[in-house]
Amino acid sequence: MRPARFQDFALQLAQTDPNAGAAATLKDAGDKKHPYGLAVKLGGRDARFQFIAYSVPGDNFDVPETVVEGDLVPLDERRAEGPEGWLMGLLADSGSREIATIEQWSLREDPADRRNGLTVEFHDGSKIYARAL
Template identity: 35%
Template sequence: MRPARFQQFAIDTYRAAGLGAEPWNEKTKRPYGVKVRLASGAEVWHAITTQSREGDDFERPEEPVEKDAPEPVAVPELGAGRVRLLDVERHLVALLTNAGSTEMARVYGYSDREQPGRSPGFGVEFHSGARAFASFVHAMRSGQAPGQPFDLPAEV
């Protein structure tokens, strides 16, 4: 799944689950991303980068590969108060896993890897061999402005 289509898929998935979601980017530095708004008004902004499947030619129309969707998982509740970023990561992973996309083979949280990432976020493996990566770049409580990229609080 190419980045623009994955961005829209993520936005649609988050909105269907009752979260606020809108496109976000930082021009050529981070051309794709999503602002996610929680019920508390807190926001997490994640970038989207992708690794194309082998032989993908962006001059030609995308050729999705479809197989079985990932098995559904339990969706962790976020609650109405402060939420740990780790819980936001797990919530978004579960929402995307449960979205029923037959293009996706697996969704995983960065914190669940053998060597956890420096920032929260998640990755998606597609049946085509393509991958998407979504690092959390900004996280803020309701009413706060974004700080320095990747300078994330433990909770929002």
């Protein structure tokens, strides 16, 4: 999934989530540094995620994206605390047949490798890194 479409997907999910308020793209929230991302209010606090893409090798952004769906994969039932866990739940519960796996960074085994964010891998081989800002 390309970053612009993922941003639209995440925004649409956030806008319909009763736990989220003031959902907007980072750009619409005034962030000029990060081209893709999501800003939202959770529990009265600002939460922001930058979306960074790992494209499928050979992907050509000059042609329409090929959507690849697969079987719904059972995703980790554990949820991290705070915004990271909220975004994990939002994506995991979306029912998207494009999502293959979601890794929550704060739940990694190696304490030196823990940050706040997600790696969302899709059935087409692309990934989105959703880094908490």
